[in-house]
Amino acid sequence: MKHLLRQIFRSGKFVVGFVIFMAIVLTTLIYPIFVTDPPLEIISRGTFLPPGVYVNVYDSIGGVEHYNLVLDDAASRRIANQLSDDDRLAMQEWLIGNEVPESEIDITDTAALLELWTNNFDPTVRLPGMTNADRNYYIRLNSRLDGLLDTEGVVIAEMNEESGQLTEDYVIEQNIYVNVGELPNIRWLPLGTDNFGRDVLNELVTATRVSLNIGLVAGVVATIIGLALGMISGYIGGVVDDLIVFITNLFTVIPGFVLLILISFSIGQEQRGAFTIAVVIGLTSWVWTARAVRAQVISLRNRDHVNLSKLSGHSTIHILATDIFPYIASYVVMALILQISSGILAEAGLSILGLGPRTTDVPTLGLMMNWSMIYQAHISGYWWAYFPVILVIALISFSMNLMNTGLDQVFNPALRD
């Protein structure tokens, strides 16, 4: 056994797959220890906040220390943030179209460009070839540019509750900085929020854990059924074998996924917990394992040690357990890995159709995909809502597949390249 383990871990493919897989599993286990927020807690109003570090503005104005930093490029950065190169070119285009001579326009000189712009811009003018969308763009651009070159600070005023009058409290100059480390309220959202306003990273970690669980349960169920049927039909043979083979062939052709849809829908929303779905997936995907196990058992049943056992009068179950099972154990392990992997994919597919586990309890990878699809994240460019999910699914599938190929090469030396 130890020798076998050593051989397994020497297989490059297995190790790589194993490492990736364990990294994912460990992340799902360790992350919640450090981040205890419930995954489905809504933390933002507004949908699909992009990833980034979110700093509380109220705190930066008020309660923390203000520092003065004089940095040369602060002003030009501020301007560049609002006025991209494309914007400058657009402005130039507009100005030329409005009969400002090209020689007078220098898009690199911000001040001059802005002056020309302020002097010439007229929101009502419609240049030839300009669509409504273009015109709106210019109007928006114009309002963005308002006050871009100001060097005065922003006034924070206090409102007198009775008179409604504003009195100046203090001014925030352009060179005031706060130390982010001193702010009481910052939230890092590496993957932004989803359509409901939930922390995607948090959700993703939990969803991965749930999906892995579902895959595990589904895989175990499918493997047990497949193993039992395969062993029985392979060993006993005869009518029992014919019957089981008949059923297996039937379920080979009738797609398990379709049955899954049917069963899942018929169960109804209330009954669809994660565990139930996992069992159902297991119940519809045992076919491949059963077939593989049966083939193995058939080749084993006439071996000498089995015949010896039969002569010794051991019961069928005893023979199956002690003489047959150890020889197919390697196949069973590989089958289990494959079933887990396909179980996760099946759950994802189901959830995208809306037939996955209940949506109020816990997220699953498929559910996250479902939400982002329904809310059109992929079309609006909110990549953080779906791309990490796909990546995780692909990685899980990939790492398990690698492990399996590695194991296959260990158990089956003929395949070593």
Add this chain to the structure above:
Amino acid sequence: MTNIVLDVDELTTKYITRFREDIYAVDHVSLQVEEGRAVGIAGESGCGKSTLALSLMGYYFPPLHYSSGEIVIDGQNITEMHPEHVRKTILGNEIAYIPQAAMNALNPTMKVINFIEDVIHAHHPRMPKKEIYELAVERFQLLGLPPEVLQKYSVELSGGMKQRTVIATSVILSPKVLIADEPSSALDVTSQKMVIKMLKDLMDKGIVKAMIFITHELPLLYHVVDDIMVMYAGQIVEKGTVDEVIFDPIHPYSRALMGSIIVPEEGLRDVKLTAVPGTPPNLKNPPSGCRFAARCKYAMPACRATSVELEDIGGGRSYRCIIPEDELRKAYEREDKER
């Protein structure tokens, strides 16, 4: 004056491993086969017999590579030919090969006749199918195979039938030299007999002019071949006629090999049974002296010192050992008496 059909001179071929090491599996082998003679190559597993068979074809597939030496078939020096020319004119045409485990040598999804058509078309692209069919039928009947076989797929034939079909296919173009690599090892006794008969027929009817028969089953050689060459660790260690080598072996390895047969055949009963202890040397680093020295009963320090040449002692016999012939014979006599 008998014609030498196959003349091999100092042929050396090597395997190049994944780690770029050279393993000389066939080391300066020379042999000659006269017209009408069959030569057997005997030796234990791993001595290089099969590699020799492949090497004699003149066409090399990686990891096997040609190193040096000459192969001349009926006057044609094939080692100097361009590989494409070898493929077109020599392979199957002048020299043919029957592989080990011939049952798998047939394409499972082709009818025998279609495969034969492909073989013939590779050398005579314009021969019409009708003519090919007639040739095949005639040849098969000549060799005792029913022509119905031609229309069958290999999965429909028994093991023995498959082997004989492969043999018949290999010689369909009547090559001058036939190399048979363990043609009957995987068969039951009845099929074995049929295969042997077929091979002999090929020689008797003049379909092939010379044959090289490779096997580790020595009793078989006695019935089939005229001469025997004993091979060890990539080198030929003894040559002679079949009677000479089996009943009067000179080289210690030949003697040990012959002593390990269990056959209740007339004349062979007197040969005592001996096992050959030890294993052949690793050809990655062949020992500098005699390669058999490590397992040889009669080895002396001088044996390991310098490499030993094949010494011709006249009458077509030769052996590779520094100990003189009569000394070895005396030692053998002494041993036989002690039993």
Add this chain to the structure above:
Amino acid sequence: MKKYRNYFVNKLGWFLVTLVAAFVLNFILPRLMPGDPVAAIVARLAQGQSNATGVQAVYEQYTELFGTNKPMWEQFIIYVRNVFRGDFGYSISQYPRTVADVISSSLWWTVALQFPAIIVGWILGNTLGALAAYLKGNFDRILLPISIFLSNVPAFGMAVVLLVIFAVNMDIFPTSGGYGHDMIPNPSLEFVWSVIVHYQLPFWSIVIITIGGQAIGMRSMAIYELNADYVKYARFLGIKDRKIIGYVFRNAMLPQITGLALSIGTMISGALVAEIIFSYPGLGTTILSAVLGGDYPLISATTLIITIMVLVAFFALEIFYGLIDPRIRAAQSD
């Protein structure tokens, strides 16, 4: 030919048996589940209705409609008879359209998309896999990791990736639908072109995924066959490499076709989900909207149609295999 006839009859028999089983399963499974589907439907429909008798009336009407008040076997006969008449009942979510109407409009979109895509993907994948096995070297070294990676991306994943890259970012292809939103199906060139354009991304996502899976399998098969004894033997008899490659690929293809048949169910399932990503007007989107609308009759009919589709594809492949594997057509041996 006799052997093939036996083969054909055998397969046909299987087809019929499986068809019956599909019908039975499709009928029984929903009815075995806890909960009364009719009650669930009625509950959804009656939301907002406070009139108890009104709800009761609706319930009774639907019970009559679905025949849930009759014994099971009688229901089954009615069910089968209806199916063969093409009557699947009324769609709940798209009332007053009939289910047959809904399905017939989306069925052909799916068939037109998936079958060519799977076939093209299969051909390309197997060719690439075979080339990788034969050419070895750098071609293989590049192809293998890509194929391994692709075979692990689920179909919908590839769909999303292609959608984002080509439709959203590069704006070359449309993001959804089977044809332009402002068009009504008509046999004009403009419409046909719009269909073709909308067809590209769903088509290629299925193709690419299929290539990934097939390439790996074919590569292994081809490597195995290239090292087979008959290859070496044929070479030693002087047969040209080109001919031998023909042998190898013919032999390696046969198990690939069997493999395709076995996995066609999974492929189609995956492709259906991919359709949803593109809001492609095929069966995938039909299921999605049926689920969202709690439309039991539509779902039941769609699953039946999909099962039959897979069945037909499977058996078509088996028949095809029988035609091209010469051993099956061989005359009876004595």
